[in-house]
Amino acid sequence: xxxxxxxxxxxxxxxxxxxxxxxxxxxxxxxxxxxxxxxxxxxxxxxxxxxxxxxxxxxxxxxxxxxxxxxxxxxxxxxxxxxxxxxxxxxxxxxxxxxxxxxxxxxxxxxxxxxxxxxxxxxxxxx
Amino acid sequence: xxxxxxxxxxxxxxxxxxxxxxxxxxxxxxxxxxxxxxxxxxxxxxxxxxxxxxxxxxxxxxxxxxxxxxxxxxxxxxxxxxxxxxxxxxxxxxxxxxxxxxxxxxxxxxxxxxxxxxxxxxxxxxxxxxxxxxxxxxxxxxxxxxxxxxxxxxxxxxxxxxxxxxxxxxxxxxxxxxxxxxxxxxxxxxxxxxxxxxxxxxxxxxxxxxxxxxxxxxxxxxxxxxxxxxxxxxxxxxxxxxxxxxxxxxxxxxxxxxxxxxxxxxxxxxxxxxxxxxxxxxxxxxxxxxxxxxxxxxxxxxxxxxxxxxxxxxxxxxxxxxxxxxxxxxxxxxxxxxxxxxxxxxxxxxxxxxxxxxxxxxxxxxxxxxxxxxxxxxxxxxxxxxxxxxxxxxxxxxxxxxxxxxxxxxxxxxxxxxxxxxxxxxxxxxxxxxxxxxxxxxxxxxxxxxxxxxxxxxxxxxxxxxxxxxxxxxxxxxxxxxxxxxxxxxxxxxxxxxxxxxxx
Numbered sequence: 311x312x313x314x315x316x317x318x319x320x321x322x323x324x325x326x327x328x329x330x331x332x333x334x335x336x337x338x339x340x341x342x343x344x345x346x347x348x349x350x351x352x353x354x355x356x357x358x359x360x361x362x363x364x365x366x367x368x369x370x371x372x373x374x375x376x377x378x379x380x381x382x383x384x385x386x387x388x389x390x391x392x393x394x395x396x397x398x399x400x401x402x403x404x405x406x407x408x409x410x411x412x413x414x415x416x417x418x419x420x421x422x423x424x425x426x427x428x429x430x431x432x433x434x435x436x437x
Numbered sequence: 438x439x440x441x442x443x444x445x446x447x448x449x450x451x452x453x454x455x456x457x458x459x460x461x462x463x464x465x466x467x468x469x470x471x472x473x474x475x476x477x478x479x480x481x482x483x484x485x486x487x488x489x490x491x492x493x494x495x496x497x498x499x500x501x502x503x504x505x506x507x508x509x510x511x512x513x514x515x516x517x518x519x520x521x522x523x524x525x526x527x528x529x530x531x532x533x534x535x536x537x538x539x540x541x542x543x544x545x546x547x548x549x550x551x552x553x554x555x556x557x558x559x560x561x562x563x564x565x566x567x568x569x570x571x572x573x574x575x576x577x578x579x580x581x582x583x584x585x586x587x588x589x590x591x592x593x594x595x596x597x598x599x600x601x602x603x604x605x606x607x608x609x610x611x612x613x614x615x616x617x618x619x620x621x622x623x624x625x626x627x628x629x630x631x632x633x634x635x636x637x638x639x640x641x642x643x644x645x646x647x648x649x650x651x652x653x654x655x656x657x658x659x660x661x662x663x664x665x666x667x668x669x670x671x672x673x674x675x676x677x678x679x680x681x682x683x684x685x686x687x688x689x690x691x692x693x694x695x696x697x698x699x700x701x702x703x704x705x706x707x708x709x710x711x712x713x714x715x716x717x718x719x720x721x722x723x724x725x726x727x728x729x730x731x732x733x734x735x736x737x738x739x740x741x742x743x744x745x746x747x748x749x750x751x752x753x754x755x756x757x758x759x760x761x762x763x764x765x766x767x768x769x770x771x772x773x774x775x776x777x778x779x780x781x782x783x784x785x786x787x788x789x790x791x792x793x794x795x796x797x798x799x800x801x802x803x804x805x806x807x808x809x810x811x812x813x814x815x816x817x818x819x820x821x822x823x824x825x826x827x828x829x830x831x832x833x834x835x836x837x838x839x840x841x842x843x844x845x846x847x848x849x850x851x852x853x854x855x856x857x858x859x860x861x862x863x864x865x866x867x868x869x870x871x872x873x874x875x876x877x878x879x880x881x882x883x884x885x886x887x888x889x890x891x892x893x894x895x896x897x898x899x900x901x902x903x904x905x906x907x908x909x910x911x912x913x914x915x916x917x918x919x920x921x922x923x924x925x926x927x928x929x930x931x932x933x934x935x936x937x938x939x940x941x
Contacts, residue, residue, distance in 0.1 A: 313925070314920055314921060314922065314925045318922075360922075361922045361924055361925070362921075362922055363922055363923050363924070364921065364923035364924075365921040365922055366908075366921075367906060368906075370921055370922075434853065435853045
């Protein structure tokens with residue numbers, strides 16, 4: 311067992327699950343999506359990316375790239391939330407919500423790619 | 438009534454003129470397309486364009502006969518490109534129908550014409566060698582000279598059997614002359630005096646039906662040699678070097694050598710009987726006619742079933758008949774030549790190793806064969822050479838520049854599991870112009886070394902990945918997994934510091 315693999319695997323899968331928790335629900339219904347879950351997903355994703363900094367292997371480079379894509383999309387989604395927060399009293403309106411959740415879904419895809427690469431790499435190496 | 442008729446036929450007659458003009462135009466275009474000169478020019482243009490676009494190392498094969506096509510097949514098995522020129526359009530057509538692993542461009546034309554050699558890429562940076570294999574030795578000589586003038590650095594391999602040509606070509610540098618008869622005689626004498634080495638050599642070139650560790654049992658006295666032409670003379674010369682005095686049978690009296698026994702006549706049943714076939718141990722059917730050779734083989738097998746038979750096969754198309762004849766050793770000139778050239782192109786040094794083993798005697802060969810047998814088993818052997826430079830072994834060069842020492846044994850393990858060894862053996866190391874044979878696994882390796890390996894294709898891939906992956910290399914050398922990210926490396930260093938200074 312390798313501490314680095316465990317930690318990185320933990321954060322990358324946690325980031326995927328938080329992302330999923332945020333995205334799931336009707337795409338245009340603001341009450342199905344929570345801004346704090348989005349914020350936590352961003353934090354976890356940033357930590358996972360940070361752990362990959364400095365890896366010189368090919369797989370490491372790919373994981374870092376996928377992580378950066380997820381960060382970028384999630385942070386954009388969070389910025390949109392801040393901008394559209396004043397739409398209604400409850401937060402962003404349905405149209406703004408569609409845009410925010412779409413961005414978060416893109417990040418979900420990048421996270422899925424990361425996890426698939428991670429699993430593939432782990433299965434390939436037998437030690 | 439006439440007016441409507443005109444209206445009906447008028448446009449048709451105009452149409453007819455249009456159709457004729459069209460037909461004429463199409464006819465002349467078809468005529469141009471079918472024009473042989475036009476077709477030739479077009480195919481030359483297409484050929485030279487394909488050659489220009491080649492980005493991997495390639496070889497020019499002049500002459501696509503038996504030897505040329507066997508060589509092309511061998512190159513394709515090793516994923517190397519051959520560019521073929523042949524005079525015969527049928528052969529070039531056949532080339533495009535072969536199921537090679539890799540595309541081999543072919544041009545129909547005179548391969549000694551400089552224009553065609555340039556089209557085939559003789560001045561191309563990636564052109565590694567020109568191989569002259571046409572049936573006409575004068576043409577081979579011409580190709581060699583032309584090629585040398587057009588590219589002074591390219592390696593040239595020329596098939597020639599005449600000593601006159603050899604004299605002509607020997608002053609040219611970087612030219613290898615391949616004499617099929619001499620190679621043939623060398624192989625035969627190797628089979629007699631060093632059967633294990635012969636076995637190893639045939640296994641390395643992937644000869645059909647050869648199993649490592651099961652050498653031929655060729656007798657070393659009482660031989661009959663049928664046919665005393667160009668090849669017979671070489672065989673006789675090499676046999677005499679090994680203290681074998683064969684009885685020669687040949688219909689041509691003038692050729693009789695001064696020393697040694699000679700029987701004049703065709704090697705038929707009566708002559709063989711007269712030659713005492715019943716009491717001989719080995720017979721070589723070495724005439725230049727395949728039917729005669731098969732005939733001799735048949736008589737020999739009837740008269741003395743235990744005799745060791747070696748038969749010469751002149752034409753590749755008779756392969757099936759020779760396979761069915763159950764000779765102990767079939768020597769096919771085109772095949773042996775193609776294998777020798779291929780061996781030369783893939784790893785020029787393997788011949789050095791064979792010669793070294795020949796000098797060292799059968800004991801060492803036996804040891805190597807045993808090792809290879811246990812490691813590779815029944816899989817096909819694969820030879821490859823790695824240069825430990827930045828292009829081929831980036832991680833290894835970086836690692837040793839940090840002052841770490843790497844031994845050969847470190848590299849030859851599975852990059853995922855240190856306890857599993859790779860299925861390959863290092864055969865030679867080249868360092869500073871010196872070559873050392875059969876290095877031990879404790880030998881340390883440094884950047885700049887060239888190492889020749891024998892193993893399987895999978896082991897080559899794994900070894901190359903180890904040499905380029907810093908983490909895998911670190912794991913194999915030290916046995917420890919290195920932390921990859923900055924954070925964990927920092928954590929690891931901190932832990933090490935705490936271990937070294939427990940009281941602080």
